[in-house]
Amino acid sequence: MHVEHLSLTNFRNYARLELSLPSQQPIVLYGANAQGKTSLLEAIYYLAGARSPYTVSDRQLIHWRVENDPMPYARISAEIHSRKNNLSRLEITLMLEPGPEGNRLRKVIRLNGVDKRVMDIVGLLNVVLFLPQDLALVEGTPSDRRRFMDYTLGQVDGAYLQALETYERMLPQRNALLRRIADRQASPGELAYWDEQLVEAGSIIIAGRQRFLRELELSAQRAHLDLTGRQEQLTLRYQPSFAPTVHGDGQMSFETLGLDLHRELAPDQIAPQFADRLQAELRDSIERGVTLSGPHRDELRLMINDRDCGLYGSRGQARTTVMAIKMAEVEWIRDHIGEQPILLLDEVVAELDAQRRAYLLDRIEGATQTLVTTTELEIFTDDFLSQAAIWRVHEGQIDTAYANKT
Secondary structure (H helix, E strand, C coil): EEEEEEEEECCCCCEEEEEECCCCEEEEEEEECCCHHHHHHHHHHHHHCCCCCCCCCHHHEEEEHCCCCCCCEEEEEECCCCCCCCCEEEEEEEECCCCCCCEEEEEEEEECCEEEEEHHHCCCCEEEECCCCHHHHHHHHHHHHHHHHHHHHHCCHHHHHCCCHHHHHHHHHHHHHHHHHHCCCCHHHHHHHHHHHHHHHHHHHHHHHHHHHHHHHHHHHHHHHHHHHCCCEEEEECCCCCEEEEECCCEEEEECCCCCCCCCHHHHHHHHHHHHHHCCCCCHHHHHCCCCCCHHHEEEEEEEEEEEEEEECCHHHHHHHHHHHHHHHHHHHHHCCCCCEEEEEEECCCHHCHHHHHHHHHHHCCCEEEEEEEEHHHHHHHHHHHEEEEEEEECCCCCCCCHHHH
C-alpha cells in the first residue's frame, strides 16, 4: 500500500502542492519548524479516516489566507495503490458554506469521482502515525488510550467505526435526557430508545477493543522483549467500565487478570449485561446527569513485569513501551489487511536514544512507504540517508531535489 501522488489545495500552509511519492524508498522531510513537514503527514493521515490527529476542528485545516473568500475550502486528493484496489483516487474537500448563523463546514468525500461516506473509505488507506506525544499512551489520560484504540480499529473495521460514531452521537443525547428527567421535564421511560442504541453500539466497541488488544499484545510483547534484551515483559490490561462475563453471572470476568487471551466475548454476549448495568445505575445517573458506564469510561493500562508503567515506569521504559506498541500496530494492521500500512514518523527519531533509533530504522527500511520529519539530518546514519529520498520543506514548498544539491 502506498500513495503514488498527493495533491493539496489550501490545506494548512500549503496553497498548492503536487507531489509524487516513491513507494519503497524512505522519505525524509527536512526543514525548520513550522514550514509544513507535519502538515504533509497530517494530510496523508486525514485521508485514512477523515480525522486529524492534531485538531478536533476541521476548520483549522483550511489555509488562513482564503478565510475571506466567498467560499473558503481545502482539498486533499491522492492516488492510492493497494493490492485490494489497485489504483484509486480519493478526494476530500472541506468547505465553509455561508448560512444564517455563520459559515457551516461541509465535508465532501469522493472515491474515483463518486460521492462517499466516511464509512465507505475505511481500509482504502491505512497509516500508522508515530509522534513524540505518543508518550500519552503511557503517561496520559484514559481518553488518550481510548483514542489510540479507536483510531487504529476505525481504519480497519467499518462496523467498529459505525458503532463508534453512533455511540458518540447517542451519548450526549442520553446525558441531556438524564438531566431533563432530573429536572422533571421528561420521563425515565423516554430512555428506552437511547438505551437500545447505546447498548448495541457500545457492545460492538467493547468486543472490538477486547479483540484488538488481545491480538496486539502478542506483537507488542515480542518487540518489547527485543528492545529490553528480554529483561522486561509487557502486558496490556483492558479495564472496561463494567465487567462483562462469559455467562453473564458475574463469574469468569475477562478483566479479572487483565486481558484474557483465551476467551473472547461477542457483542451479543455483552449487550444484555450492558443494558442491565445501565438500569442498575439509573438512579445515580439521573442524579448526576451522566451515563456512568460504557466504552467512554474504558481504560487500558500498560504493565511491565506486572507493574503499571504509567505509575511506576521510568521515562525510558515509557518510550520503549510506546515503540513496542507502535511496531505492533504496524504488524496488526498488516495482518488484517494483507499488506503493510504507511508509516508516518513526526519528529520521533530525534527523541530516541541510539539503541531505539537503530531498532526503528532497521525495521522501516524498505518494508513500507515511510515518511519521516526532522530538523536535523545528522541524527540519521549515512547508510540510511544514502537509501532515502531527502526533501527540503520550506514555507509550504517542497524541494524534492534537495539531496542532489548538497
